[in-house]
Structures are given as structure tokens and as C-alpha cells.
Amino acid sequence: VDWKRLEEVWRPWAEAFSVALGFVAAAVMLAALVARVVPPWHLPWTPLDLDQPIGRATAGKIAALEDDPVRCLALLAEAGVEVEPVPDRRQGEFCVVENAVRIRAGVTPLRPAGLVLRCPHVASLVIWDRQVLRPAARELLGREATAIDTYGSYACRRVYGSATGRPSEHARANALDVAGVRLEGGGRVTVSADWNDSEATAEAAFLRRIRDGACRVFGAVLSPDYNAAHRDHLHLDRGPFRVCR
Numbered sequence: 001v002d003w004k005r006l007e008e009v010w011r012p013w014a015e016a017f018s019v020a021l022g023f024v025a026a027a028v029m030l031a032a033l034v035a036r037v038v039p040p041w042h043l044p045w046t047p048l049d050l051d052q053p054i055g056r057a058t059a060g061k062i063a064a065l066e067d068d069p070v071r072c073l074a075l076l077a078e079a080g081v082e083v084e085p086v087p088d089r090r091q092g093e094f095c096v097v098e099n100a101v102r103i104r105a106g107v108t109p110l111r112p113a114g115l116v117l118r119c120p121h122v123a124s125l126v127i128w129d130r131q132v133l134r135p136a137a138r139e140l141l142g143r144e145a146t147a148i149d150t151y152g153s154y155a156c157r158r159v160y161g162s163a164t165g166r167p168s169e170h171a172r173a174n175a176l177d178v179a180g181v182r183l184e185g186g187g188r189v190t191v192s193a194d195w196n197d198s199e200a201t202a203e204a205a206f207l208r209r210i211r212d213g214a215c216r217v218f219g220a221v222l223s224p225d226y227n228a229a230h231r232d233h234l235h236l237d238r239g240p241f242r243v244c245r
């Protein structure tokens with residue numbers, strides 16, 4: 001064996017390998033350092049946790065649930081949200097409901113009860129409820145939220161109920177219309193009565209806070225600021241269009 005020749009052939013490879021190893025080690029150390037300094041809700045590679053604050057990576061993590069119904073159901077279970085899966089269904093030419101559930105517990109109750117919503121929408125809803133709505137009720141109104149009044153979720157129709165045009169996200173059970181919030185000890189805040197009551201009321205501030213917070217976890221969020229069709233509710237959907245108004 002010509003050891004000298006062998007060394008000549010292998011030396012550059014060994015050097016290249018050790019340099020590559022050095023880069024990998026540096027990357028691993030950098031990632032570990034980032035993970036120590038940056039909270040997990042800002043890091044896209046950490047798992048979604050519905051009890052964590054809304055961060056830079058939250059919306060992307062919820063979006064990943066759209067193609068993973070099994071993971072979506074598991075995530076709700078982990079977060080203590082009890083749901084009943086609903087069989088997929090098709091109605092008419094464009095109303096298709098897939099991966100939908102009915103919520104039983106674990107979220108501020110929706111009224112009327114028994115609404116059907118797609119699983120990823122429920123994930124957004126749970127985060128909104130826990131990280132935005134409940135804290136806002138405590139902070140701005142000094143009371144616990146006890147129920148969310150809605151105008152429903154599923155409706156087999158096109159946008160604005162017109163005869164033509166694209167199907168509404170309601171036609172996929174992928175949208176919820178929030179009319180207001182009921183509070184502990186009676187009383188309620190409603191979009192129709194409290195949105196424009198006056199700029200300074202706690203109720204108006206509460207409604208704007210929950211609208212703005214919804215924009216961080218839903219696709220389209222439409223309020224009375226958007227148009228007259230939304231004067232009495234907040235429309236929260238997980239469709240492809242991003243609007244926050």
C-alpha cells in the first residue's frame with residue numbers, strides 16, 4: 001500500500017468534511033441559542049400550542065392543519081377542547097363541508113349551540129377565545145365572558161347571498177358570524193349596539209380589541225368598519241383572502 005498516495009487523495013476530503021461538520025455544529029448551536037432567547041410561538045419549527053400567546057409563527061402553524069385533519073383533532077384534544085366529528089357532506093353545486101366538528105366544551109360556549117365548523121377554524125377560534133377575547137373581557141370590562149352570541153357558521157350560499165359570484169366561506173362551514181359576547185352576572189356587548197356607541201366606551205374598545213386580535217389567527221375579518229352588511233356582526237373566516245377591517 002502506498003500510504004503517501006492514499007493520504008494525498010483523502011486529505012482534501014477529510015478537510016472538507018471537518019469544515020462541513022464545523023458548519024453543522026455552528027448551525028445547531030445557533031438554533032439552540034435562538035430557541036433559548038426567542039419564545040416558541042415565534043418559531044415555525046416548534047409545535048402549535050393553543051395555550052401560548054399569538055406569535056409570528058402562529059398563523060402559519062394553524063394553516064398547516066388545513067391538510068392534516070388527524071393532527072387538527074389531536075391538537076384540539078391536547079388543548080382540552082371536546083369536539084364531535086361531523087361526517088363530510090355535500091349540498092347543491094358548491095356547498096362542501098369537510099373535516100368539520102361540533103364543539104362540546106373547552107371554548108367559551110357559542111350560541112346557538114351545536115354549530116358546525118371546520119377543524120382548523122376551531123383551532124383559530126380557541127386561540128382567539130383564550131388569548132384575545134377572555135383576557136380582553138377581564139381587562140376592559142372587568143368581567144368574564146360566558147358566551148359568544150353568533151348568527152351562525154354554515155350557510156349554503158354565495159357571498160352576500162347573491163345568485164352569482166363565488167361561494168361564501170359559510171358554504172364550507174369555514175366562517176363564523178359573531179354578534180356579541182355575554183358577560184358574567186348578565187349583560188352583553190353587541191356589535192350592533194356598542195360598536196359606534198362612542199369612541200371612548202369600554203364596550204367599543206373591547207369590540208375593536210377582539211376584531212384586531214382575530215386578524216392574527218383568521219384569514220378574513222370583517223366588521224362594521226368594512227361595510228354596512230357587517231354593521232351587526234364580526235365575520236371571521238379561514239378562506240384564502242386576507243382582509244382585516
Ligand SMILES: [Zn+2]
Binds near residue numbers: 235
Ligand atoms: Zn359571515
